[in-house]
Amino acid sequence: MAYCDLHTHSYYSFDGKIHPFDLCAEACRHGLFGVAMSEHYDFYADDSFIYYSLFAEGRDPMLARMRSLYGDRLKIWKGIELGQPHYNLKSYRELMRDLKCDLIIGSIHDLPPKENIYRIDYRSQADCDRVFECYFAEMAKMIELCDFDILAHLDYPVRVMGGAFEYAPELQRYESLIRPILRTCAEREIALEVNTAGLHKWQKRPGPAIWVLEAYKAYGGQRITMGSDAHRIEHVARGFDWAADMIREAGFDHITYFEERRPKFIRI
Ligand SMILES: [Zn+2]
Numbered sequence: 001m002a003y004c005d006l007h008t009h010s011y012y013s014f015d016g017k018i019h020p021f022d023l024c025a026e027a028c029r030h031g032l033f034g035v036a037m038s039e040h041y042d043f044y045a046d047d048s049f050i051y052y053s054l055f056a057e058g059r060d061p062m063l064a065r066m067r068s069l070y071g072d073r074l075k076i077w078k079g080i081e082l083g084q085p086h087y088n089l090k091s092y093r094e095l096m097r098d099l100k101c102d103l104i105i106g107s108i109h110d111l112p113p114k115e116n117i118y119r120i121d122y123r124s125q126a127d128c129d130r131v132f133e134c135y136f137a138e139m140a141k142m143i144e145l146c147d148f149d150i151l152a153h154l155d156y157p158v159r160v161m162g163g164a165f166e167y168a169p170e171l172q173r174y175e176s177l178i179r180p181i182l183r184t185c186a187e188r189e190i191a192l193e194v195n196t197a198g199l200h201k202w203q204k205r206p207g208p209a210i211w212v213l214e215a216y217k218a219y220g221g222q223r224i225t226m227g228s229d230a231h232r233i234e235h236v237a238r239g240f241d242w243a244a245d246m247i248r249e250a251g252f253d254h255i256t257y258f259e260e261r262r263p264k265f266i267r268i
């Protein structure tokens with residue numbers, strides 16, 4: 001089956017451990033027809049994230065070397081994952097002015113001003129409600145204010161809320177916050193990502209849930225992407241058969257990828 005992984009982090013991301021050459025070899029080993037290096041760029045009001053800029057010069061030459069090595073055997077895309085870009089619109093606009101890439105992912109990793117969703121101590125339903133309510137409010141603002149191609153890991157906080165629950169919390173509790181986001185994504189033709197990183201986190205499955213994909217489709221959304229969010233080589237393309245089953249069950253017969261920010265579709 002022809003899949004592509006649009007969400008990976010090489011060592012050009014602050015928390016990525018994968019050598020770009022290894023990424024390509026692993027993508028081929030899984031039979032992918034394409035892979036994107038979508039490195040982190042997180043935004044904060046104090047401009048404290050500098051990692052992306054520190055390694056900006058190495059990235060394009062590396063990409064060119066990989067593309068010349070692999071030729072037609074593997075499509076290799078340049079991506080970027082913007083974390084909460086609306087927290088610093090000035091820096092976001094500066095980055096976007098010269099940014100040339102195949103795909104832009106939009107994500108929320110931190111609640112304002114700088115509360116890392118991964119590091120919160122989730123002890124009760126009230127803790128989780130506070131995070132999700134704020135998380136989806138920020139996601140709605142990001143979609144309103146910023147330009148990107150793919151909305152990443154909509155259920156991201158679920159990955160780490162294990163302390164407060166015996167089982168994964170059901171996102172339907174927040175359906176009234178999620179539906180307007182899905183409607184806007186469908187209208188703006190922003191793709192929705194099925195992210196498989198949850199498989200090796202606490203939730204133990206790809207996300208978001210099928211009803212979320214169905215709701216996006218019902219609003220007219222047509223663009224679904226697959227991303228492993230791999231930071232380590234063993235997670236590249238992990239769980240893609242499961243993700244494809246979910247996508248098909250939600251009524252889609254194709255997935256989307258991007259080249260120079262133009263969408264392309266392939267049947268699954
Ligand atoms: Zn992310």
Ligand SMILES: [Zn+2]
Pocket residue numbers: 007009081229
């Ligand atoms: Zn990521």
